[in-house]
Amino acid sequence: MGQEGIHLETSLGYLLKEASSELRAAMEAVLRPLGMTVTHYSCLELLAQRPGLSNSELARGAFVTRQSMNVLLQALERDGYVVRPAEGRIGKVLPTQLTPRGREELRKATAAVRSVEVRMLSGMTQEEQSGAYRILQSMIQSLRSENEVRS
Template sequence: MSQDGTGVDLDRSLGYLLKEASSALRIAMEEVLRPLGMSVTHYSCLELLAQRPGLSNSELARGAFVTRQSMNVLLQALERDGYVTRPAAAPVGKALPARLTPRGRRSLAKASAAVRSVEVRMLAGMTEADRSEAFRLLRSMVHSLRDGS
């Protein structure tokens, strides 16, 4: 509530609002994924593999915004439980291309529907033009942040 001129005013900070939105989205996703026994990262991994079969552990990590070490832990569990398969040896380099098993695909189907409903809810009240604007603005922020100082 205060305004001392030197601090970051949270109520006017786009960064704070961005974190708030992201937090709300994460909570909503966890809510619908919990009944399926799936975490957000878990779902992200399966969704990435469905859209881009053959992604490596490191690529999946970047796509899910976690470290490759974290993704490795998850991938090993998914492999052990039969949702994902990886070849024993790398066809090239060290990267092991991962693929969904039929079981993984079935598991993803339910989760994907649940997540889609969250996204639909999030977009409620926004026009098509709004969504385009949101895309443009978020892309701009990502780009500026990635560019380094």
């Protein structure tokens, strides 16, 4: 590439991807001893915040395919973390809900993930943290708005 090429060290997109990758690796490291993955944790967190989400909604929220989410939900149900009714109303999706065991495991996982976030932000002042949130939210909104126009 010539001079007009992207320099990875100064590309904001590349740095965001690298930060995302490091965050995921750190989260996986603290969740592994709990027998969880980031996707596993994300699914439980989504269900805690919005009980009864469908497989498709959970998949979108956890950034995985519906097929992957279905496999995960079967495992979570087998392990006693979630319950799904055997049958839904005709034409309705089967609502998934956390069990007491699922809530307890989520509580442990949330504490572990929070420790990673605290470590990630430890070199920043409160003002810098607030600024980072605003900046990232603005970037997401700008990209989302442009993507919606193209759709």
